[in-house]
Amino acid sequence: MPPAGAPMIEISGLSTVFELPGRRLTVHENLDFSVQRGEVVSLVGGSGTGKTVLLRQILGLERPTAGDVRLLGQPVAELGERGASARIGMLFQHGALFSAFSVLENIAFPLRELRTLPRSLVREAAMVKLQMVGLRPEDGAKMPADLSGGMIKRVALARALIMDPPLLLLDEPTAGLDPDSSDGFVTLLRSLHRELALTVVMVTHDLDTLFELSTRIAVLADRRVIVDGPPREVIAFQHPFVHDFFLGQRGQRAMELLREYPFAV
Numbered sequence: 001m002p003p004a005g006a007p008m009i010e011i012s013g014l015s016t017v018f019e020l021p022g023r024r025l026t027v028h029e030n031l032d033f034s035v036q037r038g039e040v041v042s043l044v045g046g047s048g049t050g051k052t053v054l055l056r057q058i059l060g061l062e063r064p065t066a067g068d069v070r071l072l073g074q075p076v077a078e079l080g081e082r083g084a085s086a087r088i089g090m091l092f093q094h095g096a097l098f099s100a101f102s103v104l105e106n107i108a109f110p111l112r113e114l115r116t117l118p119r120s121l122v123r124e125a126a127m128v129k130l131q132m133v134g135l136r137p138e139d140g141a142k143m144p145a146d147l148s149g150g151m152i153k154r155v156a157l158a159r160a161l162i163m164d165p166p167l168l169l170l171d172e173p174t175a176g177l178d179p180d181s182s183d184g185f186v187t188l189l190r191s192l193h194r195e196l197a198l199t200v201v202m203v204t205h206d207l208d209t210l211f212e213l214s215t216r217i218a219v220l221a222d223r224r225v226i227v228d229g230p231p232r233e234v235i236a237f238q239h240p241f242v243h244d245f246f247l248g249q250r251g252q253r254a255m256e257l258l259r260e261y262p263f264a265v
């Protein structure tokens, strides 16, 4: 494991171009972005600015048209699926649980697929993760259809952590949750970040989640990261998207949150 402050993700000169019928869509152009160990970095940007595509490129699920993506110093393209999954846990927006599998089977799935550990150990590891995300042992036998939205997120998080990855990617972690479940999930993420010394990159539109968790915010606009830094610094950046996102209708809330979370300097 690299020391605190060492680069976990290094992206340089990244361009993404999609060839569509009759036109080219340039999503990213010469984009640079890096994440150091221990940070919680939030990616924000308007619809279609390429946040999800960037997460998929970090995961190695998509290749950029040009540029370099490195994880812990190694090019993602060279890691292969197994290498990437040992380094990155991904929480998809809708949980993406297998409906025919129980909670425990869902959590165990990535480890079971490796076929390197006996069943009993896989089960035990899944049970540890189940409790780590605040669920009870008896929840392990439940089926996804019987879970609340907050529980689905917790199960998906336990599954993302099953391989003990140092890096966690979260796509809209609190979208669709009621305010209480959302607060509970943010508190859980904050304590796991601390206890497991995780590095976290998340995409979120939710200002509460953003201010409660982020040590840094990166803004995607004009096909690149136009500004990144501590929340207070990013809010002051002169750009129409930044202005609308933080200081438009929701600005009052952003200012309240800055007062509430003085660490967001």
Ligand SMILES: Nc1ncnc2c1ncn2[C@@H]1O[C@H](COP(=O)(O)OP(=O)(O)OP(=O)(O)O)[C@@H](O)[C@H]1O
Residues within 6 Å of the ligand: 018, 025, 027, 045, 046, 047, 048, 049, 050, 051, 052, 053, 054
């Ligand atoms: N495989 C693909 N082929 C063609 N176009 C694509 C492909 N994947 C993504 N796009 C386009 O790239 C752009 C960026 O998509 P992406 O999903 O990353 O945006 P986003 O920033 O996550 O947006 P949102 O906040 O609305 O989810 C969109 O215009 C999308 O339609």
